[in-house]
Amino acid sequence: MTQPRIAVGPVAAGERSLAPDLARGVMLALIALANSVVYLYGRPYGVRQHIVEDGLLDRVISVLDVTLVDGRAYPMFAALFAYGVVHVYQRQRAAGVDDLETKRLLRRRSRWLVVFGAVHVVLLFPGDILATYGILGFLLVTWQRTADRKLLTAAGLWLLVVALAQGASALLPPSGGARSYFLSFETADPLAALALRPAEWLLTPFGITGVGSAILIGTWAGRRRVLTEPAAHRTLLLRTAVIGLTAAVVGGLPIGLAVGGVWEPTSGLALWGVSALHAVTGVAGGLGYAALIGLVALRVGERRGPVVRALAATGQYSLSCYLFQSVVFVALLMPYTLGLGATLGTAGIAAVALGTWLVSVLLADLLRRTGRRGPAEALLRRLTYRRPTEKMAV
Numbered sequence: 001m002t003q004p005r006i007a008v009g010p011v012a013a014g015e016r017s018l019a020p021d022l023a024r025g026v027m028l029a030l031i032a033l034a035n036s037v038v039y040l041y042g043r044p045y046g047v048r049q050h051i052v053e054d055g056l057l058d059r060v061i062s063v064l065d066v067t068l069v070d071g072r073a074y075p076m077f078a079a080l081f082a083y084g085v086v087h088v089y090q091r092q093r094a095a096g097v098d099d100l101e102t103k104r105l106l107r108r109r110s111r112w113l114v115v116f117g118a119v120h121v122v123l124l125f126p127g128d129i130l131a132t133y134g135i136l137g138f139l140l141v142t143w144q145r146t147a148d149r150k151l152l153t154a155a156g157l158w159l160l161v162v163a164l165a166q167g168a169s170a171l172l173p174p175s176g177g178a179r180s181y182f183l184s185f186e187t188a189d190p191l192a193a194l195a196l197r198p199a200e201w202l203l204t205p206f207g208i209t210g211v212g213s214a215i216l217i218g219t220w221a222g223r224r225r226v227l228t229e230p231a232a233h234r235t236l237l238l239r240t241a242v243i244g245l246t247a248a249v250v251g252g253l254p255i256g257l258a259v260g261g262v263w264e265p266t267s268g269l270a271l272w273g274v275s276a277l278h279a280v281t282g283v284a285g286g287l288g289y290a291a292l293i294g295l296v297a298l299r300v301g302e303r304r305g306p307v308v309r310a311l312a313a314t315g316q317y318s319l320s321c322y323l324f325q326s327v328v329f330v331a332l333l334m335p336y337t338l339g340l341g342a343t344l345g346t347a348g349i350a351a352v353a354l355g356t357w358l359v360s361v362l363l364a365d366l367l368r369r370t371g372r373r374g375p376a377e378a379l380l381r382r383l384t385y386r387r388p389t390e391k392m393a394v
Contacts, residue, residue: 019298022293040342045179051346057345058347062259068285070278076285092105113131169206248282255277317377333352
């Protein structure tokens, strides 16, 4: 009787495609900018729970952050996550692993992502995305044989849900300038903050509903190897980058101006409209960012300088770098640590975010140079594939 093939191990460094890794590496800068602003506390809060700024530089950065990053980073992250799941599925099947064993592997990986995310939530960050992606990973397993048209139709229909949910959330009763969610970020007692975080995480998926459409489209793109083979999809990438990023700017600017205090919605309907538009165009923006980086990777080709290699290494170790950001932010910003979240403005916190990301890039490049994997990646691979993984090839 023929024995089924066991799952093959993770991809060796020399076999990796540049575009997905480069996209993940750059994406982490946007994730750092998006996550860091929620650590600001001790001042009145305005639209979208951003602190109300007085300084011109802080207001300008607020407008740019909401227009270009807020609601745009996580859809990009989601699309890349789904793209990676499809790549794992296709690689296992191409190696002769049967469908049942391949899906078992992906479910095991999803379970461990949920565990990683749960630990991240309890110890560090209630806005964690890992557990959400782990849960969605179970759905991705069932979608591997779903027709392309159904995937894209579902992605389009889900945008209606995104618009309704995000528009409605903007109409919640005002809190009089007080924080209305993520109260753990202004809680001085670390044990009390720890107790709050799991319940706060339950609200997180409602704030990032756009990732549903992004995951469906990322699944479709993964099947066509859009980022893995960018030369064959140059026109698609160019159109997606231009249309997606233009939509993100046009759709995000109204609410960005409201956050920056430049414009104030005159009615609840106006606030609903600009909030819904911001969320829907955020999905387009996330896909546009990924497409733009795919074009950059195509232009770079094999001529990879030190910067590109470092950014690609950051993408390879995106899980470790993502968790590293939370460790740094908690150490610097929380009221029970250094408490800088009470004194920094939007511009200052953006500098901290980008500085943290830059340090993670340097650390990832150091790991690459020494032939080691990121610690979180190494652990996840061992738990997923159930056997020790070799050192990364240099």
